[in-house]
Amino acid sequence: MTTPITWFETSVAWLDEHGKGAWLMAMILGFIFIWPLGLAILFYMIWSNRMSRSFFGCSRSRKSHRNTGNTAFDAYKDDTIKRLEDEQTAFQSFLHRLREAKDKTEFDAFMDDRAKDIKA
Secondary structure: OOOHHHHHHHHHHHHHHHOHHHHHHHHHHHHHHOHHHHHHHHHHHHHOOOOOOHHHOOOOOHHHOOOOOOHHHHHHHHHHHHHHHHHHHHHHHHHHHHHHHHHHHHHHHHHHHHHHHHHO
């Protein structure tokens, strides 16, 4: 017979393996059949940060990756992940500057049109 802790850890691992949909389905079914269970799952998802986008693989940090034991591969993997994170940061910065330039262009065009309307 398994202990409650082992059963809980096994359930969490299974839900993590199956992703966001499995967590949401467990929470919804918990609310439908035993509402305190659904509430407990919701609180656990919030407390364990499973509600964040990063938990479901949208922006994982390097800390979430496990070491393989092969130091050369782990160093290569860490360098690659750092390079990709730097590229992502640079790209997000580029997009921000692009949006600002577009906003400025649109605002300048609006002000020019407004100035023409006032003169007319």
